[in-house]
Amino acid sequence: MLPLTERAIRASFLNASRKEVSDLSLPAGFDELNWDDLTYLGWVDPKFPKRAYVVVEQEDGSVAGVFLQQGEKRTGSRAQCSWCDDVTLTNDVQFFAARKAGAAGRKGDTVGTLVCANFGCSAVVRKLPPLAYTGFDREAARTERIRRLGENVRGFLRTLTD
Template sequence: MLPISEKTLRTSFVNASRKETSDITLPDGFETLEWDALDFLGWRDPKIGRRAYAVVPTLDGEFVGILFRQAEASPRNRAQCSWCQDVKLPNDVVFYSAKRSGKAGRNGNTVGTLVCQDFQCSRNVRKLPPPAYEGYDVEAARLQRIEDLQLRAASFAAEV
């Protein structure tokens, strides 16, 4: 992911009001993030419970900011993240909903997804997978997982 400024980050949100955008608490260490290791920027708001944010690069190089609300209930069974699809998750997966942008969002329409609670997806897909068979190209599989995460996140952003 390319580095972005605070101004770009705040103006990228498509489903948040001006008040909600101004209330955004930036992630810890925003100025020193390792942008090369991120496929999207996602974080939970430390000041407002059950609120989270993600800024996703689109396929055409723009950024789409999404304001999420975490569901009150958690999945009954161990859920799989819809974005990174890691089967050996070291973290919890929760259901996040997001208002749609524009008139649909003002009418109360939302979309939802199961995502790693603290948005560790970029880290999860960069781990080398176990070799599935002799001669299995683990590096190619890792690169494919990174590309798939980018596509899934961008597709969700387009849905919003």
């Protein structure tokens, strides 16, 4: 992911009001982020723990962001993250809902997804997968997982503008 400025992030949101954008807090350690290790930037707002934000670079090089609301914590069996598709993680998966952009969002239409609670998908897909069989190309599998993660996040954002 290309490095982003605070201004670019704030300007990228598809479904947030000006007030919500002005109220957002950037993630802790924003100035020290290693952008090369991120497929998308996601964080929970420290001032508003039920609010979260995701920003991703689009195929055309533009940046799109989304404002999310965190659902209630689940108990019971662990769900699979819809973005990184990892089934071996020990961390929680959380339900997030996003208002649709434009008139649909103003009417109250939302889209939901299950995502790693700490938005750690970028780190998950960059780990070498286990050797599945003799001759398995672990590097190619990692590259494909990174590509698919970006595709899944961008696909979710597209559902907000449909």
